[in-house]
Each structure stands twice: as C-alpha cells, then as structure tokens.
Amino acid sequence: xxxxxxxxxxxxxxxxxxxxxxxxxxxxxxxxxxxxxxxxxxxxxxxxxxxxxxxxxxxxxxxxxxxxxxxxxxxxxxxxxxxxxxxxxxxxxxxxxxxxxxxxxxxxxxxxxxxxxxxxxxxxxxxxxxxxxxxxxxxxxxxxxxxxxxxxxxxxxxxxxxxxxxxxxxxxxxxxxxxxxxxxxxxxxxxxxxxxxxxxxxxxxxxxxxxxxxxxxxxxxxxxxxxxxxxxxxxxxxxxxxxxxxxxxxxxxxxxxxxxxxxxxxxxxxxxxxxxxxxxxxxxxxxxxxxxxxxxxxxxxxxxxxxxxxxxxxxxxxxxxxxxxxxxxxxxxxxxxxxxxxxxxxxx
Amino acid sequence: xxxxxxxxxxxxxxxxxxxxxxxxxxxxxxxxxxxxxxxxxxxxxxxxxxxxxxxxxxxxxxxxxxxxxxxxxxxxxxxxxxxxxxxxxxxxxxxxxxxxxxxxxxxxxxxxxxxxxxxxxxxxxxxxxxxxxxxxxxxxxxxxxxxxxxxxxxxxxxxxxxxxxxxxxxxxxxxxxxxxxxxxxxxxxxxxxxxxxxxxxxxxxxxxxxxxxxxxxxxxxxxxxxxxxxxxxxxxxxxxxxxxxxxxxxxxxxxxxxxxxxxxxxxxxxxxxxxxxxxxxxxxxxxxxxxxxxxxxxxxxxxxxxxxxxxxxxxxxxxxxxxxxxxxxxxxxxxxxxxxxxxxxxxxxxxxxxxxxxxxxxxxxxxxxxxxxx
Numbered sequence: 001x002x003x004x005x006x007x008x009x010x011x012x013x014x015x016x017x018x019x020x021x022x023x024x025x026x027x028x029x030x031x032x033x034x035x036x037x038x039x040x041x042x043x044x045x046x047x048x049x050x051x052x053x054x055x056x057x058x059x060x061x062x063x064x065x066x067x068x069x070x071x072x073x074x075x076x077x078x079x080x081x082x083x084x085x086x087x088x089x090x091x092x093x094x095x096x097x098x099x100x101x102x103x104x105x106x107x108x109x110x111x112x113x114x115x116x117x118x119x120x121x122x123x124x125x126x127x128x129x130x131x132x133x134x135x136x137x138x139x140x141x142x143x144x145x146x147x148x149x150x151x152x153x154x155x156x157x158x159x160x161x162x163x164x165x166x167x168x169x170x171x172x173x174x175x176x177x178x179x180x181x182x183x184x185x186x187x188x189x190x191x192x193x194x195x196x197x198x199x200x201x202x203x204x205x206x207x208x209x210x211x212x213x214x215x216x217x218x219x220x221x222x223x224x225x226x227x228x229x230x231x232x233x234x235x236x237x238x239x240x241x242x243x244x245x246x247x248x249x250x251x252x253x254x255x256x257x258x259x260x261x262x263x264x265x266x267x268x269x270x271x272x273x274x275x276x277x278x279x280x281x282x283x284x285x286x287x288x289x290x291x292x293x294x295x296x297x298x299x300x301x302x303x304x305x306x307x308x309x310x311x312x313x314x315x316x317x318x319x320x321x322x323x324x325x326x327x328x329x330x331x332x333x334x335x336x337x338x339x340x341x342x343x344x345x346x347x348x
Numbered sequence: 349x350x351x352x353x354x355x356x357x358x359x360x361x362x363x364x365x366x367x368x369x370x371x372x373x374x375x376x377x378x379x380x381x382x383x384x385x386x387x388x389x390x391x392x393x394x395x396x397x398x399x400x401x402x403x404x405x406x407x408x409x410x411x412x413x414x415x416x417x418x419x420x421x422x423x424x425x426x427x428x429x430x431x432x433x434x435x436x437x438x439x440x441x442x443x444x445x446x447x448x449x450x451x452x453x454x455x456x457x458x459x460x461x462x463x464x465x466x467x468x469x470x471x472x473x474x475x476x477x478x479x480x481x482x483x484x485x486x487x488x489x490x491x492x493x494x495x496x497x498x499x500x501x502x503x504x505x506x507x508x509x510x511x512x513x514x515x516x517x518x519x520x521x522x523x524x525x526x527x528x529x530x531x532x533x534x535x536x537x538x539x540x541x542x543x544x545x546x547x548x549x550x551x552x553x554x555x556x557x558x559x560x561x562x563x564x565x566x567x568x569x570x571x572x573x574x575x576x577x578x579x580x581x582x583x584x585x586x587x588x589x590x591x592x593x594x595x596x597x598x599x600x601x602x603x604x605x606x607x608x609x610x611x612x613x614x615x616x617x618x619x620x621x622x623x624x625x626x627x628x629x630x631x632x633x634x635x636x637x638x639x640x641x642x643x644x645x646x647x648x649x650x651x652x653x654x655x656x657x658x659x660x661x662x663x664x665x666x667x668x669x670x671x672x673x674x675x676x677x678x679x680x681x682x683x684x685x686x687x688x689x690x691x692x693x694x695x696x697x698x699x700x701x702x703x704x705x706x707x708x709x710x711x712x713x714x715x716x717x718x719x720x721x722x
Contacts (some may be wrong), residue, residue, distance in 0.1 A: 053656065122679045123614070141679050173683045176690075183682065243472040243516075291671065295694075298544075302469050302698050303494040308542035316544060320690060322673060323683055329675040330619055348618060 001120070002271065006064050013068050016044060017075035024316055025076045028180045033082050034133075035110070041111030046072075047086045051095050056108040061096035063271050066219035073223025074230075075173035078180035079319045080220045081325075085144065085181070088213050090151060093162070096209070097198045100164060103149065118188065119153065120203075121328040128188060131156040132159055138169075143325065145170040145186045152188060153202055162202035163192045177321025179316070184217070193255035206296035211335065214279040215270060217326040221319070222266050225286070225293035225314045228315040229259050232297040246300060256300075259293055272294035277339040280332050288325055349719035351636075357583060360399075364411040367397055368418035374685075377419045380536035380548035384541050385549050386500050387422050395455030402437060402453060405646045409590050413635075416594030417601065420692040421548030426589055428496055428549070432461040432505040434583045435525070439568040439576050448503055448527055448661040460501035461584075462492040462528070462554060463577055469494070472507070472577060472704040473519040474634030479508035479526055479561065486510075486566065487530060488559040494699070498552020501535045503529045506556075507573045521714045525573035527565040582650045583657040585700050593694040595689055596631045596669040602686045603627070603673045623676055627669050633663040634658075642701040653713035660706035663696035 001011065020040060021028070028037070041047050044058075049065050051057025058197045060068065065087070073080035086107050093116070094104050104113040117139055119126040128137030135154055140151075145167065152165045167186035175183035199205050233256055236247035246252050266286055294315035298305040305312035337345035351360075372391055380387050394400060397412045408427065415423025429452075436449040438507040451457040468474035477490020490508055492498075504527070511522035530537060536558040543551060568576050603624070608613050614620065641658035644651045674681055680688050697703045 123610070123677070124680055141682055154535075176687045239473075240467070241469070242474065243519075251707075295667070298694060299697060299702065299704075302643060302702060303464070306544050306695060306698060307540060307543070313544035316694065317691070320671075321682075323674065324679045328678050330617065333619075 002063075002067060004279050006067055009060070009064055010071050013044070013071045016040070017072055021072070021079060026308075026314075028076055028078060029314065030038070030179070032182070033079060033180050033330075035076075038078065038110035038113070039111075041083060042108060042265040045108075046083050047110060048091045048104060048108035049083070049087050051087075051091060051104070051108070055101070056105045057091075057095075057274040064217075066215055067090075069216055069219040070223035070267070073220040074227040076176040076180070077220060077224045077315075077322070080223060081178050081322070082181055082326040084145075084216050084220065085115065085343060086113065089210075089217055092213075093151060093206075093209060094198065097162075099198045099301040106148075113144060114149050114151060115142065115144040115147040117142050117150050117152045118206055118210070120207050121326070121331050122326060123330075126150055126153055126155070128154045130156050130163065130192065133192050134190075135163060135165055135192050135263055136189050138185065141183050142167075142170070142184060142186040144182055145184045146182050147170060148210065150186065150188075151198060153206060154188075159201055160203040161173075161192075161197055162199035162206065164198060165190055165192065175321060176324070178325075179317075185208070192251035208276075211280055211332075212276045214276070214283035214326075214332075215273045218266070218273075218279070219270055221283070221286035221290035221322060222263060222270060224315060224319060225259075225263050225266070225290045228290075228293040228297040228312075229256065229317075230264060231312060232256060232293075232300040233260075236300055252300065255296060259296055262289055263293070277336055280336055283327060284329070284332055284336075287319070287323045290315075290322065294319040351633050352645070353406060353410070353639075354383045356404070357410055360407040361410040361414055363397070364414035365417070368393075368415050368423065372415075372419045372422050377685070377688070379423065380421055380425075382547075384539075384543070385545045386550040387425050388500070389528050390422055391426040391458075392455060395430075395515070400430055400453065400455065402433065406642070409587065409638075409642055411580060412587050412590040413594040416591045417598040419548070420591060420595050420598070420689070421546050423594065424546065425549045427587075429455070429458045429583075431497060431501075432459050432580065435461070435567060435576060435580050438579065438621070439525075441489040443564060444567065452502075457502040458497055458499035458500050460504045461577075461580070462495045462498075462504040462506040464492060466491055466493045466553075470702050473513075473523070473574060475507060475509060475523070477506070477508040477556065479510050479524055481510075482560075482719070484560060485563045486526065486561040486595060488526065488534075488556045488561050490556045492554045492556070492673050494540070495554055496539070496699075497550050498554050499530075499539045500550045501530055502709070503527050504554075505567065507577055510573075510653055511572055520574040522571050523573040523577075524570045525567040525576050526561045527567060528556070528559060528561055532559055545688070546695050562600050565567060569572055578652075579650075581701060582652055582655050583645055585655050585706075586638065586642045587643075588696060588700045589634070589641065589655075589658040591660040592659075592666040593631065593635045593638050595693050596634060596662070597691075598626075599666075599669050599673050599686065599689050600624075600627050600631060602689070603676065604686070606677050606680070606686075616680070620676055623672050626676065627672055630665045630669055634662040653710045656706035656709040656713075659696075659701065659711070660703045663693075663703060666693040666696050669693075 048057040049060045053059040069080050169187045172184040301312045334346045479488045506528045510524035513519040537552040537554040540551045626704045638658045641654045
C-alpha cells in the first residue's frame with residue numbers, strides 16, 4: 001500500500017502530467033522530448049530522482065519512484081521511459097561508480113542527456129571493443145543515439161568496461177514505439193582517458209543493475225495498461241453498436257472488468273517486490289499486461305483506434321517496443337527458473 | 349478425401365510467391381509504408397501477370413496468401429483493387445457488368461465497397477446514409493468511413509437506407525445497394541493517413557451530398573441490400589483469413605531467417621524449438637480452416653459459421669504468431685520487417701467484421717442447432 005507521503009507525491013506528479021503532458025502527448029511523440037520538458041522534469045527532481053539530495057538528487061525511495069514512473073506513463077510512456085533512462089540507466093550507474101559527478105549534475109538539471117549502450121538482455125553481441133585505451137565498434141540498436149554522451153559497454157580480451165564516449169557517427173531510424181525518443185545506429189572510435197572509464201568488469205555489474213531495476217519497467221508497463229484501459233472504458237460508454245453502448249455487451253464488459261482486476265493486482269505486486277527475481281517476474285507479467293491492455297483498447301476502438309489521431313495505436317506499438325527494450329524472455333525466465341526451481345533448471 | 353490443392357493452384361502459388369519476392373522489394377515496401385501512397389504501378393503489374401482472375405477463385409486465394417506473406421500492405425492493395433466484384437458477379441445486370449465489372453477485372457478500373465459509417469462499423473444494419481427515389485433516379489446523402497480504395501476507386505458498391513426499418517428487429521430491412529462513381533458531383537473522398545499498419549492500402553472517409561444515382565445503378569432488389577452485403581462478406585472474409593495466414597507465414601519466414609543467422613546453439617534451445625512448433629501448428633490449423641471455409645464458399649455452398657471461424661481464428665493466429673516471434677527475436681526486431689508485420693497483422697481482427705462480430709455469427713449459427721435438436 002502506498003504511504004501518505006507517496007500519495008502526496010503521486011498527486012503532485014499526476015497534476016504535472018495532466019497539465020503539462022496529457023494534451024501534448026501526441027506532439028511529444030512527433031517532435032521529441034523538448035528541452036523545456038526536460039527542464040520541467042529536472043525541476044521536479046525526476047532526472048536524478050533516486051539519488052541522494054547531497055548528490056543533486058531528489059532522494060526518492062525505490063517504490064515511490066516506481067509510482068512516479070507509473071503515473072507519468074499513464075500520460076506519456078515515452079517521457080516515463082526517458083526518466084528511467086536518465087535516472088536509472090545513466091545517473092544511478094554514474095553515482096554507484098562514484099564517477100563523473102559533473103555529468104550527473106548536468107542530467108539532473110536537464111542541461112544534458114545521456115544514454116546507455118549495452119547488450120545485457122539482448123540476443124546479439126554488442127561488437128564494441130576496447131584495446132588498450134582505444135574504443136572502437138558500432139551498434140545498430142542504440143536508444144537516444146543523439147544523447148550528449150554515451151555510457152558504452154565495451155569488451156576487451158579479458159574483461160569488460162563501461163566507458164563514457166561520444167559516437168563518431170549516428171543514424172536515426174523510426175522506432176516501433178516511444179517515438180519521442182530517438183533510436184538507431186552509433187559507431188565509436190576514440191581514445192578513452194582514464195577518467196572516462198566508469199566501470200571495470202562492467203558486464204556483471206550492469207547485469208545486476210539492469211535486472212534489479214526491472215520493477216521500474218514494470219511500473220511503466222502498468223501505467224500504460226491503466227491508461228489504455230481507461231480510454232477503452234471511456235469509449236465503450238460513448239460508442240454504440242446495435243443500438244446499445246459497447247459496455248452493455250456482456251463479453252466487452254467482462255473483458256474490461258477482468259483487465260481492471262489484473263491491473264489492480266499488478267499495482268499491489270509492484271509495491272511488494274523484494275528481490276531481483278520478484279522484480280523480473282513482475283516485469284514479465286506487467287509487459288504482458290501492457291500488450292494485452294493495448295490490444296484490448298485497440299479492439300474496442302476498432303477502426304478509429306487504428307488511426308494515430310486518437311493515440312490508441314500508440315499503446316499497441318509502445319507496449320511491444322517496451323518489451324523489446326527491456327526484456328529478453330529467454331534470459332529473464334532463465335534467471336527466474338534458476339532462482340525458484342534449481343540452479344540446474346533451464347539447462348537443456 | 350485429399351488435402352492437396354489442384355496442381356494449377358499450386359503453380360499459381362509458386363508464381364505468386366516468385367512475383368512478390370521479385371516485385372515487392374525492401375525499398376518499395378518501406379516506401380509505401382512510409383509515404384502511405386497507393387502502389388498503383390505494382391497493381392498494374394499484378395494485372396499484367398494475370399493474378400487477378402475470377403475463373404478460379406482458389407488462384408486468387410493462394411495469391412492473397414503468398415502476396416501477404418511478403419508484404420500484406422502491397423499484397424492486399426493490389427488484389428483488393430477489384431474489391432466487391434463478386435457483388436456484381438452474383439447480383440449485377442448485364443449492363444452493370446459491362447460498365448463496371450469487366451473493366452475492373454481487366455485492371456482498367458478500381459472498385460471499392462462502401463458500407464462502414466462513422467457510427468456504424470460492425471453493425472451494418474445501423475447505417476444512416478440515405479438513398480431516396482427522385483424523379484431522375486435516386487438521391488444519395490451520407491457519410492462513409494474507413495473505405496478501402498476510397499480515394500483511388502472509380503466506383504463504390506455502396507449500401508444506404510432507402511426505407512425506414514419496419515421494426516426494431518428488422519433493422520436490416522430497407523437497405524439498398526447502389527453503384528456510385530467517385531467522380532460524380534457531391535462525392536468527396538478524403539484519404540485517412542496515419543494508420544498503424546497496412547499503410548500501402550488507401551483508406552478514406554467519404555461524404556455524399558445530394559449525389560444523383562441513376563436507376564440502372566441500383567444492384568439487386570431495392571431494400572434487399574443487407575442480404576447482398578452479407579453474402580459478399582461470406583466471400584470476402586475468406587480472403588481476409590488468407591491475408592492472415594499469409595501474414596503469419598511471413599512472420600515464420602522471418603523468424604527462420606533470423607534463426608539461420610544465429611549460432612546453432614541458439615536454435616538448439618528447446619524453448620526456441622517449442623516456439624517454432626507452436627507457431628507452425630497455429631499456422632497450419634489456420635490455413636486448414638481457411639481452405640475448408642473457402643471450399644464451401646467456392647462451391648456455392650457457403651457456411652457462414654465456418655467462414656467466420658476462419659476469419660476470426662486466422663486473425664487471432666496472425667497476431668499471436670507475431671507476439672511469439674517477438675519474444676524470441678526481441679530487440680533485433682526493431683526497425684525490421686517483423687515489426688512491420690506486427691503492425692499489419694492487427695487490422696485482421698478489425699476489418700471485414702471484428703472478431704467479436706465473427707463470434708456472434710458463429711454462436712448464432714450453433715445456437716440454431718440447439719433449436720433444431722429441440
């Protein structure tokens with residue numbers, strides 16, 4: 001259950017999202033997350049939300065941050081993911097490594113943006129290497145390639161490093177979802193000075209961090225589900241077929257109610273996840289929920305939902321895109337199986 | 349009993365596959381998806397290659413499957429350029445066939461079916477466009493929505509109300525079907541852009557304002573248009589099922605291409621193998637039910653419940669298969685054709701009768717059997 005303090009926080013975030021994101025959500029998707037929006041997120045402390053106040057952060061605890069992401073995602077999933085990227089995948093990593101405090105401050109203030117280039121939960125190898133101090137290689141699947149700096153996972157013969165780099169070339173492609181956040185190719189070729197090395201043995205540390213923050217992805221997915229369902233229910237009360245409102249039809253009412261129940265259960269679970277295994281399970285279920293809710297909303301809206309004007313097809317794209325960005329089912333389920341069944345599980 | 353299609357049809361399938369692989373290039377697929385233009389040049393090539401024919405509907409069915417396997421957007425756009433032709437074939441006068449049907453089947457004209465309205469999609473009997481008798485013919489006023497080929501068609505097969513329904517239970521009475529030309533005064537089609545998928549198809553919103561329709565353009569008996577449209581849906585839904593089967597097969601093709609490039613150890617994972625088995629089984633089942641429904645329709649013995657089962661199930665499969673494939677490919681699907689097929693697949697659960705409508709048709713037919721037992 002959310003505490004009084006958390007309820008207050010959610011209420012403040014909800015007010016911000018309603019007033020400053022809801023009406024421009026479609027515009028954000030087309031034009032990207034503007035500097036002005038970044039500044040507002042910074043003013044609310046969201047770009048370094050989980051960092052201590054002494055380190056330019058807002059000092060928000062873990063479950064409160066999940067509630068923040070869930071609330072923002074109801075109005076703009078792209079903005080919620082952007083916050084997750086800046087806060088969790090960039091600033092938290094820099095903070096944990098106690099490196100590049102000036103970059104933390106710049107992101108926290110909305111002045112600059114960062115991204116994380118990795119292959120932790122993907123099927124493909126990154127193909128970015130480091131030899132001596134020379135970084136080289138390229139990747140086709142970079143989120144926010146036009147960020148001001150990249151934290152890049154690079155491998156050497158013996159170990160792996162996370163280094164701060166700037167790409168020599170980027171090519172942007174139209175992503176399936178979260179179209180407010182750029183996506184595409186980036187290549188690297190530069191000498192890495194010592195102070196740009198953020199982590200050594202980065203593979204294990206990153207793996208642990210990314211899987212352990214799975215509940216934040218779940219929070220975004222739950223927010224998206226809730227929003228899609230609310231819109232579907234709203235439309236079912238406006239649209240008539242066979243001279244009755246859609247919600248009056250038993251199968252439609254039943255499926256909407258069932259979805260509501262699933263979302264409420266997932267919201268409770270979000271506040272209860274205790275360890276990495278719980279969080280991965282939560283993420284997998286929440287992503288599945290988001291895909292189902294978006295499919296349901298699109299089905300209720302019919303042809304109108306298939307057009308971008310109403311923003312319903314966006315849920316359908318975003319939910320699958322979030323799945324692609326944040327989950328490799330095989331790797332996720334392997335970790336869970338080994339944890340809840342036996343270390344020998346998922347071997348063959 | 350044989351589950352094999354005749355050799356002629358299998359040869360058409362091969363030709364269609366080769367044609368689509370050759371003509372629906374990656375660049376063109378991306379171009380039409382990006383610009384939402386109608387692929388008129390490819391449509392002409394499809395005609396020249398002889399794929400559009402009503403002599404043997406099985407040829408069109410397997411062509412639909414193979415075209416959509418490569419690209420549902422271009423595939424459907426080209427084949428649906430004769431959309432609604434069965435209406436004239438079954439109910440048209442000789443003059444109507446001469447003027448509209450034959451030129452369409454030669455690729456000289458494009459046709460469309462205009463039934464859906466802003467306030468009436470699945471509920472066909474709920475349409476409110478009106479066609480009223482006048483001295484010179486009929487006057488049409490109304491508003492149609494989501495009309496495939498709406499801005500490129502030369503003529504529409506349009507359903508409108510010609511008389512008020514006699515009772516609430518008989519709302520489907522008093523509907524009349526007419527042929528309306530796009531270039532007539534009062535016809536205003538507006539292209540709808542920004543679709544989730546199937547972006548090579550032309551979709552329009554059309555308003556009709558005091559459009560004069562000549563007497564000779566009324567199809568079939570006045571007031572009986574609902575039955576004509578339902579008969580047509582029984583046919584067209586089989587093609588949508590084939591579209592779904594083709595889309596699902598295309599997704600499997602992409603998954604196999606993906607796996608071929610992965611190390612053998614990836615393919616050896618039993619999780620991956622099970623997913624492949626599930627996908628293949630789903631597609632095979634969807635194809636079989638589609639062919640069974642088609643066999644009934646093409647032998648003039650349609651089974652509406654079976655047709656609806658095929659349309660509903662194959663659409664479900666296309667979407668399910670996309671979801672399973674994404675679980676395996678993950679991030680590498682981003683920007684790929686798999687992503688596009690995922691977007692394209694969704695429409696199959698919506699157009700030509702939503703899955704909910706198909707379930708209603710199926711259940712009503714089955715409930716009739718209970719009454720027979722009683």
